Every structure is written in structure tokens, then in C-alpha cells.
Amino acid sequence: MAEITLRQLEYFVAIADSGSLTAAAERCRVTQAAVSIALGQLERGIGTRLVIRHPGHGIALTTEGVAVAAHARSVLEEVDKVSSIVSEVRGRLSGRLSIGVYRTLSMHTIPALIDWFGTRHPEVELDFVEGSGSHVQNEMLAGRVHVCVMYRAQLGSACDATTLRSARRLAVMSPEHPLADKPDLTLRGLAAHPAIFLDEEPALQRTLAAFAAEGVEPLVPWRSSSVQTIHNVVGRGSAYSLLMQTTSRSPEGHPLVFRDLPGSPFDNPVVAALPRGVTPTALVSEALSAIRDYWAATDAMLTSGRSSP
Numbered sequence: 001m002a003e004i005t006l007r008q009l010e011y012f013v014a015i016a017d018s019g020s021l022t023a024a025a026e027r028c029r030v031t032q033a034a035v036s037i038a039l040g041q042l043e044r045g046i047g048t049r050l051v052i053r054h055p056g057h058g059i060a061l062t063t064e065g066v067a068v069a070a071h072a073r074s075v076l077e078e079v080d081k082v083s084s085i086v087s088e089v090r091g092r093l094s095g096r097l098s099i100g101v102y103r104t105l106s107m108h109t110i111p112a113l114i115d116w117f118g119t120r121h122p123e124v125e126l127d128f129v130e131g132s133g134s135h136v137q138n139e140m141l142a143g144r145v146h147v148c149v150m151y152r153a154q155l156g157s158a159c160d161a162t163t164l165r166s167a168r169r170l171a172v173m174s175p176e177h178p179l180a181d182k183p184d185l186t187l188r189g190l191a192a193h194p195a196i197f198l199d200e201e202p203a204l205q206r207t208l209a210a211f212a213a214e215g216v217e218p219l220v221p222w223r224s225s226s227v228q229t230i231h232n233v234v235g236r237g238s239a240y241s242l243l244m245q246t247t248s249r250s251p252e253g254h255p256l257v258f259r260d261l262p263g264s265p266f267d268n269p270v271v272a273a274l275p276r277g278v279t280p281t282a283l284v285s286e287a288l289s290a291i292r293d294y295w296a297a298t299d300a301m302l303t304s305g306r307s308s309p
Contacts, residue, residue, distance in 0.1 A: 003045065004042065004045045004046070005038075005041075006075070006076070006079060007038060008038045008039075008041055008042040008045070009042070009072040009075055009076060010028065010076060011024060011028055011030075011034070011035045011038040011039065011042075012038070012039060012042055012050065012068070012069065012072055013069060013072050013073055013076060014027045014028050014035070015035065015039060015051065015059065016061055016065065016066075016069040016072075017144055019058040019059060020058040020059060021035050021036055021039070021059065039051065046064075046068065048062075048064045049062055049064070049065075050062055050064060050065035050068055050069075051065050070142075070143065073143040073144070074143065077143070080095045080096055092121065092123065093121040093123065093124050093282060093283060093286060094121070094123035094124055095123075095124060095125070095283060096124075096125045096126075096127065097117075097124055097125070097126055097127070097146055097283040097284070097287060098126075098127040098128070098129065098144065098145045098146050099113065099126065099127070099128055099129070099145065099146065099147055099148070099149065099287060100128075100129045100130075100131070100135075100136030100137070100139050100140055100145040100147070100148035100149070100150075101128055101129070101130050101136065101148070101149045101150075102130075102131075102132070102133050102136060102148075102149065102150040102151065102154065103130050103131055103132065103200075103225075104198070104200065104227050104244075104245065105149055105150065105151075105270065106128070106130045107227075107228075108245075108294065108295075108298070109149050109291060109294075110128055110130075112290060112291065112293075112294035113126060113128075113287060113290055113291070114126060116286075116290035116293070116294075117286075117287075117290070120286075121286065124283060129144070129145050132154075132200070132201075133148075133150045133151065133154025133155075133202075134154070134156070136148045136150065137150075137154075137155075137156050137158075137159060137273060140159075140273070140274075140275060141158055141159075141275055146281070146283070146284055147272055147273065147274055147280070147284045147287065147288075148272070148273040148274075149164070149270065149271075149272055149273075149291060150270075150271060150273060151167070151203075151244070151268045151269070151270060151271065152268055152269050152270075152271045153202050153203075153206065153268050154202065155271065155273055156273075158275060158276055159273040159274060159275060159276055160273070160274055160275075160276050160277070160278075161271035161272065161273050161274075162271060162272045162274075162280075162288065163269045163270070163271055164269070164270045164271055164272055164288065164291050164292055164295065165269060165270040165291075165292070165295040165299075166267075166269050167244050167267075167268055167269050167270050168244070168260075168264075168266045168267045168268060169203075169207075169242045169243060169244050169261075169264075169266035169268065170242070170243065170244075170246065170258040170259060170260055170261070170266075171185060171190060171240055171241075171242055171258070171259040171260075171261055172230075172231075172234050172240065172241050172242070172243050172246075172256055172257065172258050172259075173234060173240040173241075173256070173257055173259070174234060174235060174236070174237040174254065174255070174256070174257065175255050175257050176237050177193075177237065177240060177257070178193070179193065179240070179259075180257050180259075184262070185259045185260075185261055186214070186261065186262075187210060187211050187214045187216065187218075187261060187264060188214050188215075188216050190218065190240060191211060191214075191216040191217065191218045191219065192219065193219065193239075193240055194219050194220075194221050194222075194238065194239045194240075195218050195219060195220045195221075195222075195239050195240055195241060195242075196220070196221070196222040196223065196224060196230050196233045196234065196238070196239040196240075196241050197218075197220055197222075197223050197230075197241060197242065198223070198224065198225070198227065198230060198241070198242075198243065199223035199224055199225045200225055204223070206265075206266075206268075207242055210264060210265055210266070213265075221239070222239065227243060227245050228250075228251050230243065231243075231247065231250040231251060231256065232250045232251055232252050232254070234250065234256060235249070235250030235252055235253075235254025235255070235256055236250075236252075236254060242266070244268065246258050270291075270295070272284075272287075272288050272291070
């Protein structure tokens with residue numbers, strides 16, 4: 001068997017993850033020719049075909065390719081751990097850290113992490129995977145992501161969670177909404193007013209179930225998968241909503257009022273998810289410190305009456 005190099009494995013994992021040689025080359029910051037050559041060398045070294053090329057439609061892994069990709073990720077992960085150990089001894093962090101982020105948390109999490117590592121640990125290479133709670137967890141369990149940032153309600157049975165921030169869903173409305181100043185706000189009171197709800201699971205399912213438990217059905221003319229869109233609709237006074245993300249103004253600049261709903265079943269902390277039984281690496285622990293620091297600063301700003309970052 002010919003020599004197999006870490007570079008070949010790195011390029012092959014990039015091909016497997018991205019689905020094309022072009023995207024793999026962009027990810028590895030090399031030419032497509034370099035990726036193609038490395039793939040050919042790896043296939044000859046192993047003695048089997050790893051990918052099937054579909055001109056104009058990317059590539060597909062063979063059965064052998066799927067198995068090799070899984071082992072290659074493990075090898076590269078172990079190499080990253082060695083690099084991290086050396087960096088820790090020298091008093092600095094380096095290596096690659098891939099973080100899965102539930103899409104509605106990405107506007108908070110990703111900028112904070114880029115700023116934190118760029119300032120304190122510039123030798124760390126960050127990658128992000130955004131999507132639904134189930135998608136980012138699947139990416140982590142497949143070895144393509146080191147840690148996930150999401151809500152506890154999305155946690156799968158194969159993962160453990162560490163709380164990053166206590167959170168609960170609140171009613172959000174314009175200051176001009178007829179219920180904005182009403183004491184003892186309830187789901188039953190909200191049900192008769194137009195709502196725009198986040199079109200994501202399990203958030204939507206939990207919201208509708210909470211109204212059903214009160215014996216009422218909410219009036220929901222609109223749904224959206226964008227928190228910013230919902231903030232703008234609410235800010236214009238067209239509807240209320242129930243959201244985790246608090247800010248004093250919508251992206252369009254309209255003021256927003258957030259109201260607690262006493263007794264509502266909406267506690268849902270932000271958590272870091274890891275595969276069950278996996279101990280956080282130094283890079284993962286640093287990322288969790290960065291996220292906690294961001295949320296602490298954000299909550300302090302909201303408490304003092306200023307808008308969140």
C-alpha cells in the first residue's frame with residue numbers, strides 16, 4: 001500500500017462534507033487540481049474507488065468512501081487533539097473547531113465567537129454549521145461538528161447538554177398593542193389577537209400545545225422562520241409573537257415590549273450539546289466561555305435598558 005498522508009485525508013473529508021471538489025478546494029484554500037490529485041493518490045493508495053463523479057451534479061461517496069471518510073475524520077480529530085495539547089503547554093490555543101448552531105441563535109453566537117477567538121486565539125480556525133436542532137446534532141454525531149449550540153427542548157437522546165443561559169419564551173408586542181400594559185398577561189388573553197409565530201419545530205409545536213392546554217386556539221394569520229422578520233411585523237403593530245430572543249427595537253427601529261407569561265411552560269435554556277459521554281476539549285471549553293460571556297453582557301445591557309448587541 002502506498003503512503004497515505006494527512007493532507008490527502010483532509011482533502012477527502014472536505015470532499016465528503018461539501019459534496020464537490022470545487023467546494024472542497026475552497027474550504028481547504030487550495031486549487032481544485034490539488035484536491036483532485038490528492039483524491040487520486042488516496043484512491044490508488046487504498047486500492048479502491050472512493051467517489052463517483054456526476055458532472056454538473058457534484059460527487060457521491062461509494063460504500064468504501066463512506067467508511068474511509070468516517071475513519072479519516074477520526075484520524076484528523078486525533079491529530080487536532082495532539083496540536084491542541086502542544087498549544088496548551090505553550091499557553092495558547094490552535095487547531096480547527098467546528099460548531100453547529102441552531103439557526104435562530106446564529107446571529108448571536110457566530111459573531112461573538114469570531115470576535116472572541118480572533119482577539120484571543122487567532123491560530124484557531126472556526127467553522128460553523130447552521131440549521132435545525134436535529135440537523136446540527138446529526139452533523140455532530142457524524143463527526144463533522146465538535147459541539148452544538150441550541151435550545152434544551154431540541155436535545156436528542158444521544159447527546160448531553162451544558163446550560164449556557166437560562167431562557168424562556170416571552171410575549172413580544174408593540175407598545176401600542178392593546179395588551180402591552182395589561183397586568184397578568186395570559187395565553188388565554190392573547191389568543192383573540194393576531195399572532196405571527198416562529199415556524200420552527202419544536203417551538204411551534206410547543207406553542208400551540210400550550211394554548212391547547214389552556215382550552216383556547218390562537219389566531220395565527222402568519223408564520224415565519226426568521227426572527228428578524230417577526231420582530232419587524234411586531235414592531236409595526238400588526239401582531240404579537242412569542243420569542244426567546246429579546247431586543248429593545250426591531251431591525252426597522254420600532255420599539256418592542258417583552259412581557260412574561262406567569263405559569264407558562266416556556267422555560268427553555270440555551271445549551272451546548274455534546275455526544276453522550278464525550279468530554280469537552282480545550283477548544284470547546286473556550287467556545288463555551290465565549291458564549292457565556294456574550295450572553296452575560298447581553299443580559300446586563302437589556303437589564304440597564306439598552307438594546308442587545
